[in-house]
Amino acid sequence: MPYDPAAFPPFAVTVDLVVLTVRRHELCALAVRRGEPPYQGRWALPGGFVRAEEDLTAAAARELNEETGLRAHDPGSSAAEAHLEQLATYGDPQRDPRMRVVSVAHLVLAPDLPSPTPGGDAHSARWAPVDTLIAGPGGTGREEEQPIPLAFDHDRILSDGVERARSKIEYSSxxxxxxxxxxxxxxxxxxxxxxxxxxxxxxxxxxxxxxxxxxxxxxxxxxxxxxxxxxxxxxxxxxxxxxxxxxxxxx
Amino acid sequence: MPYDPAAFPPFAVTVDLVVLTVRRHELCALAVRRGEPPYQGRWALPGGFVRAEEDLTAAAARELNEETGLRAHDPGSSAAEAHLEQLATYGDPQRDPRMRVVSVAHLVLAPDLPSPTPGGDAHSARWAPVDTLIAGPGGTGREEEQPIPLAFDHDRILSDGVERARSKIEYSSxxxxxxxxxxxxxxxxxxxxxxxxxxxxxxxxxxxxxxxxxxxxxxxxxxxxxxxxxxxxxxxxxxxxxxxxxxxxxx
DNA sequence: TCAATAGTGTCTATAAGACACTATGGG
DNA sequence: CCCATAGTGTCTTATAGACACTATTGA
Incomplete structure (x- = not known):
């Protein structure tokens, strides 16, 4: 097991966020529109690179704050609070066509926000009912239409996040x-x-x-x-x- | 959200394994002794670098096979089988003193192996009761002794793996x-x-x-x-x- | 007044925990 | 024979689900 620091293959590490809320009696997720290739114009989960000296949770909390203004469970803060936890890590070699990217997905559960359009640099962000983003267990999306797939492997990440939320409210508060x-x-x-x-x-x-x-x-x-x-x-x-x-x- | 492939900070990505089994009525974990700095001579979890074109699960399965000869849930294989699942990802900037390493930990549940010492390149590997590796919830290890901490953040990874196993056998088979x-x-x-x-x-x-x-x-x-x-x-x-x-x- | 939601009580079926009892092997 | 473990049955208690009923507001 040679552990040579000079010989490791380089990876990019990102965080992706599954931000869920309940709006008008529907489970909704935050989606952003991609402005550049690949998958230009498609909807995707918010996320970004982990910085060189930044913890994974800190990176997720920073991205969350940039996209929504929410603070992740920060008692004493005046900003709105949300629950943040690590979800899973996705590292298929082909998941990003440009380079090898490992993404540490996080799950955020947030109260319904007063502003319908989140602030920050996410000008083309929206809350979308999860049924309109991914097909349900029956194989059909809402209104018998197949939703347009999200960019990258974000369909799978969103599905995993929704399932985590569904099961976690069973045995936790x-x-x-x-x-x-x-x-x-x-x-x-x-x-x-x-x-x-x-x-x-x-x-x-x-x-x-x-x-x-x-x-x-x-x-x-x-x-x-x-x-x-x-x-x-x-x-x-x-x-x-x-x-x-x-x-x-x-x- | 500029997504510049040339500007990403480089990370090393590894997999670490929490391999659990039950031997002589005790929950045991696989530990390997480190032969080089840092933490030379200390016990650690088995693991290694993810290769350039390798999926995370494949890397974990490869490391498992190298350390124990077990195959991860591969039906039709003659080798012994084990359950493998992703556990969590650990990326504190200080967790490895040499460089920025993000480790995707995996959990393996294996039957008691006939050979007490696993084969492969792990000449100094052992099955250790988890109580002798980490302190229990009461704050004391077995026999009132504090166990010597594992290398890196492996105490925390092992604790998380044990807790995952304990809760998962409640609601799954x-x-x-x-x-x-x-x-x-x-x-x-x-x-x-x-x-x-x-x-x-x-x-x-x-x-x-x-x-x-x-x-x-x-x-x-x-x-x-x-x-x-x-x-x-x-x-x-x-x-x-x-x-x-x-x-x-x-x- | 009605429509809507909040809140309490009661019954039944299911299942967990405690534990008596029988069954079948090896020394 | 005794001792171990396997396996069945029975009782009590807790609770989920179904649902009747009352309470308190706004329109």
Whole structure:
């Protein structure tokens, strides 16, 4: 196992971001339009090179802030917060036609942003329902149309990120990362329904989440922003792992 | 977002392997002794550079075969099989004092090998109980001694790999990857007990695993290699996800 | 008034945990 | 014989899912 620093093959290392949010009861991902070849004009995931003295997580957080203005889970910051975690690394030798690029993909779960178009240098960025970006498990995209594939291997990265988010809200309290800092049980339920693409029983859901210690902390306030009877407002509690988990309906 | 191929900072990319097995009722990991600086003489995880035209998974499988002779889940091969999956990527700028190295760690779950010392070019390799390599959650290693830290950030990589294995056997049938091709329910239970470090009720365990469709397929044979009444032999079934999952006792 | 959502209670089926009991080999 | 492990059955308790019912707002 000779470990010769001079003989290593050179790689470029990038970070790509799967940024997910829930808008209008739909799971949406952030996509940017490529302005140059390869894949010019196609939609892609945001991302960029890791700098020479930069940690991988720091690079992902920097790209996220440049694209959306979000800060990655930075307590005490005035900027909006989002959950950031490493997703997986993609390094097929052919994934970029120009050179050997290894991309460390990260997953971001963000609350619905007030500004529909993110700021920063991403002038041609949009939130797109994931169904319009990638084909669903049934093999068909929304409205019976096949979506135009994303650039590079970003279809696969996005699919992996969506599946990670879908499974992770089962056994963790991460679904609250899609909500504003104060939210109602009904709003949290609509997050689950949008991410999983199912309909949940409001009464059993209420009993489940309010009965799990540490999941939700009541703030004392109420809101009628969803219409109907005023609902209690909650903040995310300290619990990160849910035991027993939320059960995703199947079949 | 300028994407200039000529301006990227050069990285070295390696794969590191967390190879786990169960030997004598203990969860063990493969460790190799470093023969050169840095960290000369210290134990480390096996690994090596990704070649210029090699996929990440292929590089991990190659390193695994060089170190242990195992093949990664290659049906139809005569060599022993093991489960291989990507674990996570580690890229702290300071993790290797010589240069910027990004390591894509992989997790391997292997059955107990007949040869106690793996072959290949790893003359100073050993299977070590994970408790003797890293401190447990209580902050103490086995026998009240603090283990000597592994080279680089391999303590953290090994911890992450062990935790991944512990949680993954809850909701998947991956525990069978630690078993030979034919095994008994009792042998599978001892795998769970070794990986989780707990004692499970043999009767409830038997009812649970034999009642989960697709988990185990009886081969018709029996064995008395564990002593006592002859036990049925099983092969791993086609199911990969267990629903409902195995429950890890807590507290 | 009605429409909408919030929230509670009750029943049933499923499954986990505890544990008594029987079965079948080897020394 | 005893001892080990394999395998089955039974009881209790926790909880998911279905769903009846009440509560509180705005239009």
């Amino acid at each position: 991460l679904a609250t990362a899609f909500c504003p800092s104060e939210f109602t049980v009904g709003e949290l339920r609509r997050v689950y329904e949008a991410v999983w693409g199912v309909v949940l029983d409001p009464r059993n859901f209420h009993r489940k989440v309010t009965g799990t210690p540490g999941f939700l902390v009541p703030t004392g306030g109420t809101t009628t922003r969803q219409g109907g009877r005023p609902a209690q407002l909650f903040r995310a509690g300290g619990a990160t792992l849910l035991n027993p988990p939320m059960l995703r309906p199947e079949v | 991956l525990a069978t990857a630690f078993c030979p091709s034919e095994f008994t329910v009792g042998e599978l239970r001892r795998v769970y007990e070794a990986v989780w470090g707990v004692v499970l009720d043999p009767r409830n365990f038997h009812r649970k695993v034999t009642g989960t469709p697709g988990f185990l397929v009886p081969t018709g044979g029996t064995t008395t290699r564990q002593g006592g009444r002859p036990a049925q032999l099983f092969r791993a079934g086609g199911a990969t996800l267990l629903n409902p999952p195995m429950l890890r006792p807590e507290v």
